[in-house]
Amino acid sequence: xxxxxxxxxxxxxxxxxxxxxxxxxxxxxxxxxxxxxxxxxxxxxxxxxxxxxxxxxxxxxxxxxxxxxxxxxxxxxxxxxxxxxxxxxxxxxxxxxxxxxxxxxxxxxxxxxxxxxxxxxxxxxxxxxxxxxxxxxxxxxxxxxxxxxxxxxxxxxxxxxxxxxxxxxxxxxxxxxxxxxxxxxxxxxxxxxxxxxxxxxxxxxxxxxxxxxxxxxxxxxxxxxxxxxxxxxxxxxxxxxxxxxxxxxxxxxxxxxxxxxxxxxxxxxxxxxxxxxxxxxxxxxxxxxxxxxxxxxxxxxxxxxxxxxxxxxxxxxxxxxxxxxxxxxx
Amino acid sequence: xxxxxxxxxxxxxxxxxxxxxxxxxxxxxxxxxxxxxxxxxxxxxxxxxxxxxxxxxxxxxxxxxxxxxxxxxxxxxxxxxxxxxxxxxxxxxxxxxxxxxxxxxxxxxxxxxxxxxxxxxxxxxxxxxxxxxxxxxxxxxxxxxxxxxxxxxxxxxxxxxxxxxxxxxxxxxxxxxxxxxxxxxxxxxxxxxxxxxxxxxxxxxxxxxxxxxxxxxxxxxxxxxxxxxxxxxxxxxxxxxxxxxxxxxxxxxxxxxxxxxxxxxxxxxxxxxxxxxxxxxxxxxxxxxxxxxxxxxxxxxxxxxxxxxxxxxxxxxxxxxxxxxxxxxx
Ligand SMILES: CC(C)[C@H](C(=O)O)[C@@H](O)C(=O)O
Ligand SMILES: CC(C)[C@H](C(=O)O)[C@@H](O)C(=O)O
Numbered sequence: 001x002x003x004x005x006x007x008x009x010x011x012x013x014x015x016x017x018x019x020x021x022x023x024x025x026x027x028x029x030x031x032x033x034x035x036x037x038x039x040x041x042x043x044x045x046x047x048x049x050x051x052x053x054x055x056x057x058x059x060x061x062x063x064x065x066x067x068x069x070x071x072x073x074x075x076x077x078x079x080x081x082x083x084x085x086x087x088x089x090x091x092x093x094x095x096x097x098x099x100x101x102x103x104x105x106x107x108x109x110x111x112x113x114x115x116x117x118x119x120x121x122x123x124x125x126x127x128x129x130x131x132x133x134x135x136x137x138x139x140x141x142x143x144x145x146x147x148x149x150x151x152x153x154x155x156x157x158x159x160x161x162x163x164x165x166x167x168x169x170x171x172x173x174x175x176x177x178x179x180x181x182x183x184x185x186x187x188x189x190x191x192x193x194x195x196x197x198x199x200x201x202x203x204x205x206x207x208x209x210x211x212x213x214x215x216x217x218x219x220x221x222x223x224x225x226x227x228x229x230x231x232x233x234x235x236x237x238x239x240x241x242x243x244x245x246x247x248x249x250x251x252x253x254x255x256x257x258x259x260x261x262x263x264x265x266x267x268x269x270x271x272x273x274x275x276x277x278x279x280x281x282x283x284x285x286x287x288x289x290x291x292x293x294x295x296x297x298x299x300x301x302x303x304x305x306x307x308x309x310x311x312x313x314x315x316x317x318x319x320x321x322x323x324x325x326x327x328x329x330x
Numbered sequence: 331x332x333x334x335x336x337x338x339x340x341x342x343x344x345x346x347x348x349x350x351x352x353x354x355x356x357x358x359x360x361x362x363x364x365x366x367x368x369x370x371x372x373x374x375x376x377x378x379x380x381x382x383x384x385x386x387x388x389x390x391x392x393x394x395x396x397x398x399x400x401x402x403x404x405x406x407x408x409x410x411x412x413x414x415x416x417x418x419x420x421x422x423x424x425x426x427x428x429x430x431x432x433x434x435x436x437x438x439x440x441x442x443x444x445x446x447x448x449x450x451x452x453x454x455x456x457x458x459x460x461x462x463x464x465x466x467x468x469x470x471x472x473x474x475x476x477x478x479x480x481x482x483x484x485x486x487x488x489x490x491x492x493x494x495x496x497x498x499x500x501x502x503x504x505x506x507x508x509x510x511x512x513x514x515x516x517x518x519x520x521x522x523x524x525x526x527x528x529x530x531x532x533x534x535x536x537x538x539x540x541x542x543x544x545x546x547x548x549x550x551x552x553x554x555x556x557x558x559x560x561x562x563x564x565x566x567x568x569x570x571x572x573x574x575x576x577x578x579x580x581x582x583x584x585x586x587x588x589x590x591x592x593x594x595x596x597x598x599x600x601x602x603x604x605x606x607x608x609x610x611x612x613x614x615x616x617x618x619x620x621x622x623x624x625x626x627x628x629x630x631x632x633x634x635x636x637x638x639x640x641x642x643x644x645x646x647x648x649x650x651x652x653x654x655x656x657x658x659x660x
Contacts, residue, residue, distance in 0.1 A: 075498040103433070103536065119465065124502035130468035131502035135449065138460035166550070168405040172454035172461035199557035202532070206433065206561030220496070224554055227529035231536030 002031045003283055006062040008055065010040040010077070012257030013316075014068025016265065017272035020320035021066065024273060024295075027327045030280065030288045035062065039077045040070035040257070051077045056084050059248065064279050067252035068272065074256060079122075082115050087243035087250055088141065089148050090115040090222060091278065094209075094229035094239070097270075099300040100310060101234035109212040111229060112152065113222025114145040115243060120219045137173040137218065142180035148244075149216035150188040160192040161185070164201045164217035164225065177218055202228060230254055237267075237309050240274035242282060249282040251275040265315035268307040270296060273323060295327035332361045333613055336392035338385065340370040340407070342587030343646075344398025346595065347602035350650035351396070354603060354625075357657045360610065360618045365392065369407045370400035370587070381407045386414050389578065394609050397582035398602065404586060409452075412445050417573035417580055418471065419478050420445040420552060421608065424539075424559035424569070427600075429630040430640060431564035439542040441559060442482065443552025444475040445573060450549045467503040467548065472510035478574075479546035480518040490522040491515070494531045494547035494555065507548055532558060560584055567597075567639050570604035572612060579612040581605040595645035598637040600626060603653060625657035 009018035025032065037055040044050040050073035059065045059081060070077040081087070090113035096102035123134035149161050163181035165174035178195055185193045196204065198221045204211060205228050217225065230239040236255035243250040253271030261267060273296050280289035299305060305322035306312035314322070339348035355362065367385040374380040380403035389395045389411060400407040411417070420443035426432035453464035479491050493511040495504035508525055515523045526534065528551045534541060535558050547555065560569040566585035573580040583601030591597060603626050610619035629635060635652035636642030644652070 072498075075501075079499065101537075120499060124500065126502055127468075129470060130466070130472070130506045132467070133465040133500050133503045135463040135465060136460070137462070138457075140459060142460070166553075168402075169409065169450060169550075170454065170463050171405075172456055173463045176460045199553045202554045202558040203561040203566060206536070206558065207565050220499075221554075223496075223529045224532045224551075228532040228536065228558060231533040235537050236533060 002033055003064065004062045005032045005034050006059045006065040007034045007036050008039050008065060008067045009036075010068040010257065011042055011071040012069060012259050012262035013255075013267035014040070014070065014257050016262070016267045016316045017253060017269045018066065018068040020269035020316050021272040021276050023317070023320045024292070024324045024327060025276060027324050028288055028292065030283075030285050041073050044073050051080055056081065059250065060085060062248070064248065064282060065250040066276065066279065067250055069253065069255065069257040071257040071259060078252070079120055081250060082243055085245050085248050085250065086116065087245040087248065088114065088116045088144055089242070089244040091152070091242040091244060092222075092226040092229065092239060092254060094226075094233055096233045097238060097297060097300050099303040099306070100238055103206075103232050104209055107209055107233055109209070110152070110158070110214050111222055111226045112145065112149040112214060112216040113226060114141060114218050116219070117141050118219030135170075135173055137176045139176055139180055142177045143184055146181045146184040146216055149214050150184060150191055153191050153214045154188065158213045160194070160213040162193070162212060162215050163195040164198050164215055164221055165195065166198050166221075168197065174218070181216065198225070201225060205229065205232060226254060235309070236271065237307075238270050238274070240271050240278050242275070242278040244282060249279060251279040251282070265317065266308055267316045268309050269316050269320050269323075270300070273320075291330050292327060295323050295330055298326045299323050332363055333394065334392045335362045335364050336389045336395040337364045337366045338369050338395060338397045339366075340398040340587065341372055341401040342399060342589050342592035343585075343597035344370070344400065344587050346592070346597045346646045347583060347599045348396065348398040350599035350646050351602045351606050353647070353650045354622070354654045354657060355606060357654050358618055358622065360613075360615050371403050374403050381410055386411065389580065390415060392578070394578065394612060395580040396606065396609065397580055399583065399585065399587040401587040401589060408582070409450055411580060412573055415575050415578050415580065416446065417575040417578065418444065418446045418474055419572070419574040421482070421572040421574060422552075422556040422559065422569060422584060424556075424563055426563045427568060427627060427630050429633040429636070430568055433562050434539055437539055437563060439539070440482070440488070440544050441552055441556045442475065442479040442544060442546040443556060444471060444548050446549070447471050448549030465500075465503055467506045469506055469510055472507045473514055476511045476514040476546055479544050480514060480521055483521050483544045484518065488543045490524070490543040492542060492545050493523070493525040494528050494545055494551055495525065496528045496551075498527065504548070511546065528555070531555060535559065535562060556584060565639070566601065567637075568600050568604070570601050570608050572605070572608040574612060579609060581609040581612070595647065596638055597646045598639050599646050599650050599653075600630070603650075621660050622657060625653050625660055628656045629653050
């Protein structure tokens, strides 16, 4: 197979981790046809807009998109892409990898974040004395994301799905979400369910993270909890994400463009490489996904040719080179 | 001085930790005149409503209120009290105490949460396909809470205030909050300032918690982050909170009514005792606040007469008795 992939390196370290990841993918057994596009701060400086319609269309016409990072304009780029392509799932694994600064050994759960509505609906207004934002929770979007979470649990042999909400305060909106969750759950009676308040979840992530397997939640809670999850396993350098819709997938590290370290070869390419792993899974190339993940795991485990944040002295590309040679040896 | 204090034990372990705390306070050098009131699930079962107007008025007429915990009706009780009494500040210290299961030694920062608006405004509607909630952010409330945060930093000799928001996505509402923060900051030029995204903050709480001193944020972010903060220092059993307005203060543990352990004498009274410490500070009884805190610290540090969650075998009242005898010896 030859997959059509849109590649948007974006700003700052986005470019570096993308270059590194594409270098590794050259030794993959799967073939990709890349189309490159620009988006983000630099692109906006040149053209006045951070994301063009052509780029949106390019991504639409590709089977998947690899996205690096955008700077100040991140919201305008990534939130718009999610919406335009109806990438309603944001999947974020929380996994402790060997050789990294995780807080707990053996953590392995997944956050399934609704990616199109909630407080990301773009409905804000200035008022006389401030501003208001409208949080939109629909049954359709809630059921769709919960269905994905249960199906994902099934597919990956996970045994429990936890809905996270704040239905004690947001009785109507989060009530809709919670009800949708339990309605969908009826079709998956072999999977254990429970639900938790978002504040309590933020605590339990630290005090009892082992209780989580698949976590499904609304947009902003998912945004906050997945960064907390990143903290649990050693920071954003390790966390990939998949934005998935009915017809496309977009894969990006959870980290941003990191202007403070950009251009210095310091960036840890792991989150971007793991985003490519998620892309391979999305393309049903499971064997290749495991190979790539294992190649990275070996490099992390050995801890020799790794970037500064992982305790090493290697550059982004040196680490990528090492992952590539492990991949070739597998 | 004789302070008029409203006491609302509420449900579940609320009753137990309140009894324990009042027992300790009997050995305080400060005198209190208590008025007791009921609120919460049990009260609602008897009367049909979780919180009566008389109780609201009782709290209004008191200088401060000690509140235990409410069960399922917590939102209706505590959110209503905050609003009716305009308790616009929710102050939550994150402090690692000796003998407790904190993640990091020496943590000591404070979360100042706006307590009256945001997503707690109660503006929710069902729509044809789901529901909407309106997030309200006003300049007045934002400036008021930021002013409190800076004044609190001054008073407690803290050197930095960090505003937490999500102004990249919620450009208008969180834009108002962020702008208000920097406007207020102009009057406190000797205090260091910065601002962070709420998702990044959730990560930094784990990876670099030492960067925080005073954190000021909107209502729901503060709700989530303060539970995460509780996780950092060993869970909800240790975290007190102060709800403060222009004319009243209400002091409550961050934990809930914990029906699973209620009635068994298992509850850790520390969060409620520390809530009394915050009350003493609010009443400008600083010496007495330090005495009470030190008495508890001694008991935690010795780790002998403490509850199960702290690794001991003592009951709620036994631990309270121990704190009281330390207090008497100070
Ligand atoms: C950059 C920002 C708009 C984005 C979000 O809030 O979703 C990011 O934090 C993320 O989690 O992907
Ligand atoms: C019980 C609930 C309504 C409350 C809140 O959301 O504020 C609680 O979580 C808290 O933090 O005090």
